[in-house]
Amino acid sequence: MNAVPLMILAQLGASMLSQVGERGTRSGLSKRPQSGESCARTVYFYAVIEADIDPLTAPTFLYLGGGPGESSPIAPMGFAGPCNLDSASDRPVLNEFSWTKRANSVWVDAPAPTGFSTGPVERTLNGAVANLIQFVDEFFKKNEKLNKNVHLVGSSSSASVVAMLGARILKVSGRKIDLKGLMMISGVVGPSALYRGCLEIAKERALLSKKNLDKMEANLEKCLKGISECNELGPGRPPLGYHCRKATVTCESLLVDPIRKTGTSVYDLRVDDGNEEDLYAFELGDFEDFLNLESVQEHLGVSKWWYVENEEVFEVFGQYTTYDTTHFVTELLNKGMK
Structure with missing residues (x-):
């Protein structure tokens, strides 16, 4: 794997927060740029948002979207991050139920070319999991302070992926990843x-x-x-x-x-x-319009038309x-x- 510089979605979080109030200056969410990871020609886009509490003592979770092929930024912007995208204004508003209040988070677009990830479509499940293992290994080596009380989170089809990923992490004693558990949301496993x-x-x-x-x-x-x-x-x-x-x-x-x-x-x-949206407890804004704004992509350091779900990956x-x-x-x- 070679490191490929990419601005992280946390910068988008910082930009969002600056629009909605003081929290951006006190929450510690204006994070420094990280880097994506590439496997051959595959480049995974990921985002890091540190916890509101002390990031050095907070647990960390790594999230993969479902689909398959659903981009992970939907989750932090939809229900789990510091801001939600409001349906009335298509602007970010503070989310009082953010998972990042008490946990560091890593949001990964995989398999490639889901979301902002780039490269050819990964062809097999085992191959995609192997690439993710390499990514996770390198990520936690470079970000040791986030390597504590780690949980893998997979939504829908990604429940199987995080189960495979977790099992392989534990099989190799040389992997120094402090894995403690998994969360499977509406998981497709059996x-x-x-x-x-x-x-x-x-x-x-x-x-x-x-x-x-x-x-x-x-x-x-x-x-x-x-x-x-x-x-x-x-x-x-x-x-x-x-x-x-x-x-x-x-x-x-x-x-x-x-x-x-x-x-x-x-x-x-x-x-x-x-x-299905008729009975949703809340409505969200247009992710596609927002994440394809030139100003937003400049913050992210990416240049790619973003889709909620990649049909080829699906x-x-x-x-x-x-x-x-x-x-x-x-x-x-x-x-x-x-």
């Missing part, structure tokens, strides 16, 4: 349970006719067979890409699409597909929905992780 759940919820909520429910039940076995083929090499072994892609297409078409075709959202059964890594990473979670728990 595909068999996920797709069984589609059938169970369809029955419980009477989302389909009996005829279609019976058809779904019969198709569940096809899905489970595909999942088995995806994981044919055994627990903890690499997924078989071709079989995983085939299994994911099978499971989605036979167990998710029937619900989607009713017009019901598969993310929130209370609303129609596409209307296309490549979406196939791993049927890869079972329960083994890695079990390994972590057995080694005392929380």
